[in-house]
Each structure stands twice: as C-alpha cells, then as structure tokens.
Amino acid sequence: MAHINNRTRQGNRASSDNKNSRRNTEQQIAFKYSKLLKRNEDLDNLLKVILSRNSESVIYPFPLNNSAIELSPIRRNIPDTRYMDCRRITYPDVTTMPTVSVVIIFHDEPLQLILRNIHSILDKSPPALILEIILVDDNSTLEYLKDDLDLYVSFLPNVKVIHNQKREGLIKSRMTGARSASGDVLVFFDAHMECNIQWLEPLLTILMEEPTAILQPRIDIISDQTLEYYSMNTGIDIRGGFSWDLRYSSFKVPLQFKPSDKTGHFWTPVLMGNAIAVRRLHFFRIGGFYEDLKIWGGEHFDLSFRNWLCSGHVYTVPCSRVGHLFKKYAGYSFDGDRVEVIIRNLMKVAEIWLEEYKNIFYRVTIAATPKMPKLTKHDNKSIAERIQLKQTLKCRPFQWYLDNVFPDQIFPHRDALVFGEISHWGSQRCLEVHGDIVGYTKECNIHSILPQNTFTFTKNNKFLYKEKCVYIDDTDYELRVGTCNKTARVVDGVWKFPSPVKEGIIHFEADDKRYFCVNMTDGTGVVEERAGPIATPCSSSGSGCTVWSFMYRFADI
Structure with a gap:
C-alpha cells in the first residue's frame, strides 16, 4: 500500500513539474510574442x-x-458575440x-x-x-x-x-x-x-x-x-x-x-x-x-x-x-469546369455513404445538370478503397445516421416530380401551411430546410403537403390541405405542373372545364392584403400566371 502511495506522490510531483514547465514555456512564448508585437x-x-x-x-x-x-x-476590435452565460464559464488551466x-x-x-x-x-x-x-x-x-x-x-x-x-x-x-x-x-x-x-x-x-x-x-x-x-x-x-x-x-x-x-x-x-x-x-x-x-x-x-x-x-x-x-462565389479557378469538379466529388460521396438513398441524389442532380459527369476507372477504384476503409473501421449503415442523428431529414415521395419548398423569388416569399390554409412566409431559403415549407407534385398529378392533399376551396378559392378523399367545399379537377424544369406555373383543370392558376394575388397586385396565394381563373395555357420555383425536380433513372 505504501508503494502505491509513493508512486502516487511521485506521479503528483511529476505532474506538478510538467505543469510548472508548461507555465514557464507559456511565459517565455508570451514574452517573445509581446516583444515582437511591440x-x-x-x-x-x-x-x-x-x-x-x-x-x-x-x-x-x-x-x-x-x-x-x-x-x-489588420488587428482590430470586434464585438464579443458570445452569449452572456458563455462569458461566465471557467475553463481548465x-x-x-x-x-x-x-x-x-x-x-x-x-x-x-x-x-x-x-x-x-x-x-x-x-x-x-x-x-x-x-x-x-x-x-x-x-x-x-x-x-x-x-x-x-x-x-x-x-x-x-x-x-x-x-x-x-x-x-x-x-x-x-x-x-x-x-x-x-x-x-x-x-x-x-x-x-x-x-x-x-x-x-x-x-x-x-x-x-x-x-x-x-x-x-x-x-x-x-x-x-x-x-x-x-x-x-x-x-x-x-x-x-x-x-x-x-x-x-x-x-x-x-x-x-x-x-x-x-x-x-x-x-x-x-x-x-x-x-x-x-x-x-x-x-x-x-x-x-x-x-x-x-x-x-x-x-x-x-x-x-x-x-x-x-x-x-x-x-x-x-x-x-x-462568405463570398458570393469562388474567386479562383478550379483547373477545370467548376460544376463538373464539384458534382464528381459529390457523386463519390454518394457512392461511398448514401447506400440505398443515393438514387435520390442522382435523380435530383441529373435533373439539374445539363451534362452529368461519368465516374472514371480511377474514381471507381478510389471509391472501392474508401468503402474498404468503412469496413475496416466497422462503420454503421447510413440508415442508422438517418434514424439517430438526422431524423429531421425530409424524404421525397417515390413518385415525386417536383419536391420541397415552393418559393416566389420576386417577393421573396414561399408557401407555408398554417392550420389547414396554405399561406405565405418570408422565413424561407433553399439552403434552410423547413419541414412546414415542404410540398410535393407527383407524377400522377397530386399536389401534396406531407401526406395530405392541397385543394382549392370552392367558396373563397384559397388553397387548403386536407385528406385526399375530401369532397366537401372542394373544386373537383386535376392539378398540373406543365414545366419541364423546377420553375413554372401551378395549373388546375376543373372537371367543368374551367382553368385556374395559383397566383400571388387576386389581381389587385398587392400581396400584403392577402395571407396566402389564391386560385384565379386563367386560360388553358396559363399565360400570365405567377411562376413558382420548387426546390428539386426529379429525373427518371
């Protein structure tokens, strides 16, 4: 027992000597630095x-x-932006x-x-x-x-x-x-x-x-x-x-x-x-x-x-x-096509990590990229080596990450044509559901994912918010959400998103051959007077209707 205590005392002395040595080093560096900065x-x-x-x-x-x-x-005073509680914390020596x-x-x-x-x-x-x-x-x-x-x-x-x-x-x-x-x-x-x-x-x-x-x-x-x-x-x-x-x-x-x-x-x-x-x-x-x-x-x-x-x-x-x-764009060369370099990098990341979810990445990226790069033999060899590293490190499957680390990620419907936030860049507003009414919000940004802003247009012409359908109220022509089998106060017909890209009009063909567009206003031009978009009569072509932008469009692969 005495032997253990003696070793402990020796360890404490060694620890104390190390701390003193570290303090002396710190003082020497501080002196050297202050001398330089004079x-x-x-x-x-x-x-x-x-x-x-x-x-x-x-x-x-x-x-x-x-x-x-x-x-x-070069050396300037900047505001201390920490929370007040952070300033009260005492950190280790x-x-x-x-x-x-x-x-x-x-x-x-x-x-x-x-x-x-x-x-x-x-x-x-x-x-x-x-x-x-x-x-x-x-x-x-x-x-x-x-x-x-x-x-x-x-x-x-x-x-x-x-x-x-x-x-x-x-x-x-x-x-x-x-x-x-x-x-x-x-x-x-x-x-x-x-x-x-x-x-x-x-x-x-x-x-x-x-x-x-x-x-x-x-x-x-x-x-x-x-x-x-x-x-x-x-x-x-x-x-x-x-x-x-x-x-x-x-x-x-x-x-x-x-x-x-x-x-x-x-x-x-x-x-x-x-x-x-x-x-x-x-x-x-x-x-x-x-x-x-x-x-x-x-x-x-x-x-x-x-x-x-x-x-x-x-x-x-x-x-x-x-x-x-934050620069608005990179001010330096990429030694090649910038978009191609970045997309090829992201393709490698998707191949290594996304597993069964990589098809979502490819469907979105192909739809947005005129010329999709192809992975080379060297790329595929490199990817295989990184997958081997995953096995060596005994990594968990990507599903674990989605379930435990990132459960707030939003998944598109399997039959989605366009998906995500619907925005109107001219007014810098996007659509958001309040109760059962589709309204506006300015809290929107394509890089700030907000679940309450996520809509889907499917290949079979359904306009969805989560698992509910968006419909036109037949009394005030506002957009509302409800169960997809709802019939009361509903204008019957079919939604259409005719654009081949992710920007376009949101068109509706009623069963009685009337046509509607989802517009920013009811024709007055004053957005502030309305809490949300409205379906207004239009031609079969939808000319003159408000153009909306979805976050993603999906390609068939």
Whole structure:
C-alpha cells in the first residue's frame, strides 16, 4: 500500500513539474510574442511597403469591396458575440490543455485577410496553446503571397508557410498541412476567418473529455462589402445538414437535440467545413480528408458521415465564436469546369455513404445538370478503397445516421416530380401551411430546410403537403390541405405542373372545364392584403400566371 502511495506522490510531483514547465514555456512564448508585437508599427509599415510594390495585386479578382479591405486594420476590435452565460464559464488551466496546430489554406486570397486571420489567432488564443500556424499556399498567382508573405510572417511567432509547386486544391492542401503538423489538435480554417475572444478554450475542453469528437465553432459573419463582424444571434439554434443534391443546408435544432442551456454543445449532422477542430491522432486514424475529392467540395460531408458512422460525434460549440467572410462565389479557378469538379466529388460521396438513398441524389442532380459527369476507372477504384476503409473501421449503415442523428431529414415521395419548398423569388416569399390554409412566409431559403415549407407534385398529378392533399376551396378559392378523399367545399379537377424544369406555373383543370392558376394575388397586385396565394381563373395555357420555383425536380433513372 505504501508503494502505491509513493508512486502516487511521485506521479503528483511529476505532474506538478510538467505543469510548472508548461507555465514557464507559456511565459517565455508570451514574452517573445509581446516583444515582437511591440514592433507592430514596423509590421504596419512593412505591409504598406508590400502593398505599394504590388499595386496590381491590390485590385483583387474577387467580388469584394477593395476599399474596405484596404481601410480595415489588420488587428482590430470586434464585438464579443458570445452569449452572456458563455462569458461566465471557467475553463481548465491552459497548462493542462492539448497543443494546437492551425492549418490555413489559401489560393490568391487578399493578403490582408490572411494576415487578419493569423493575428486574430495569436491575439485571441493563450500563447502556449498555439504550437504552430501552418499556411499552405495552393500555388497562388499573386506575387505578394510568395516572398512578401514569407517575410511578414517571419516576424510572427510559430508561423510557417508551405508553397505548393502545383495546384492541389483545398482538400489535398489541408492534408499537406496536417501531415506537417505536430500539435495534439488540428484546427482547419479557411483563409478568410477571424477569431473572437476565448474561441479556443471551449473546443479544447470538449476534446479533452471526448477525443473522438469533431467540432466546429459557432460561425459569425464578416460582410464581404464592409468587413463588418456581426452575429446572427436570432435565438434559433441551427445545425448543419444536407439537401438531397448534397448541398450544405441549415436545419432548426430539433427539441430532442437541444442542449439544456445556450452554452451547451449540440449534435450537428454535417460540418459547415470552414472551421474544424479534431484530435490529430483521431483524424489520421479514421482516414483524414478524402484526397481523391478534387479542389473543393464534398469533403465536409465525407468527414462528417465517417465520424458519425465509424467513430464518434460531431458537435457545434456555441461558446466558441469565429467569423467567416462568405463570398458570393469562388474567386479562383478550379483547373477545370467548376460544376463538373464539384458534382464528381459529390457523386463519390454518394457512392461511398448514401447506400440505398443515393438514387435520390442522382435523380435530383441529373435533373439539374445539363451534362452529368461519368465516374472514371480511377474514381471507381478510389471509391472501392474508401468503402474498404468503412469496413475496416466497422462503420454503421447510413440508415442508422438517418434514424439517430438526422431524423429531421425530409424524404421525397417515390413518385415525386417536383419536391420541397415552393418559393416566389420576386417577393421573396414561399408557401407555408398554417392550420389547414396554405399561406405565405418570408422565413424561407433553399439552403434552410423547413419541414412546414415542404410540398410535393407527383407524377400522377397530386399536389401534396406531407401526406395530405392541397385543394382549392370552392367558396373563397384559397388553397387548403386536407385528406385526399375530401369532397366537401372542394373544386373537383386535376392539378398540373406543365414545366419541364423546377420553375413554372401551378395549373388546375376543373372537371367543368374551367382553368385556374395559383397566383400571388387576386389581381389587385398587392400581396400584403392577402395571407396566402389564391386560385384565379386563367386560360388553358396559363399565360400570365405567377411562376413558382420548387426546390428539386426529379429525373427518371
């Protein structure tokens, strides 16, 4: 017994020595960093020199406000967007926390955005925790992202740059950075991120308790026009999911998955992909990023599905806040057709993970894609290897994920022609059911999936809301929902959606040979006077009727 106690005391002394050593290291790093940042004015001057001698590179090939980029300081104060309860949390001593390698990929990114990202990491993180920041330049063409960037970061602690000799894409470049990292935890950032106060400690605390988890911070927004940093604190918790064309989509957190308070982390079926934290050993044990996905697209689905089905959980952490600048479109080349590259990536993800549900993906994607790419022999070999990895990791079937992680996913009817949200882009409204009446709502977005907005038009001309039928009331000609065998107060006839695409008129041919269209108004032109759409008389061709847009159209395969 004494022997055990002696070993315990020795262990405690060793633990204490390790903590003291870690604290000394932290103090040394903090001193080194503060000493460097005393030359902050010199760094500002250096940046001015770099920009002035690269004047052609100052006009960025992106849909961004160049003046805002130039005028916004590299190191700036941003609002603390955390919930008040998050600010009261006491986290473990940083000397007990794992070290971190931050991996940032860029290709022809504005230099100021990259530097703001780096400085925000250094400014908003305990110095001892940031073992290294690894920048991977994916063969940029802008000159100031070569030697000038190397020169600037040489004045910052623990920052290094890897320059790809050819274009590799985001996914392979992230793996290049990960393989060169030595921190306990990997954090993958897009280049245009900005960290908020105490962003790191909530992530590391969870990874200390659950080393097989993969995490994402709560993402704030950086305006692409003003660079203003702000939060979408609407009071509604949102988690990531997917639409059936494998597009990242937002879903309200179902009641059974809500944390007990606002500070709690919660399950998210799919990572957004712009900010990811994961234990390095766990990341490589489950296969890292799938490197045969080219350039960009699909990697966050693949990693999310793999962790859920083969290893652990995926969480959103609301007390960790990081801003992301959402560009309207990619400002860089894809070394090929952008749409084809992304769709081919998503086809691989579907083949590996969706199992019996992959036909839904193909039916939606084929209908929306004029020229569908074909998988090559190399693609099929690569897919087979990843399926073998699933078997090695003893992954669960995809049905388990849908039943347990993502039960709020909405499934189309087998005979669906068009499906999903029905929107009118001119008024930015979509259809929503209130009681038994089809009304309007402005809470609609093709990437924000809301079950109460989901309708179906079938091949046999049924207009459905969930399992109920939509019909025209024969007294006020409003649209209502009811059982499909309902006859009272119903205009008898057949619904038609004559368009060959997902946009078109919603037409109705009555048994008495009258024709109706579902229109925004009753002819007054004032939408606000009505709570919902109305069926109005029209010609057999439906000319002049309101054009609606469904979320998906389905192809026959």
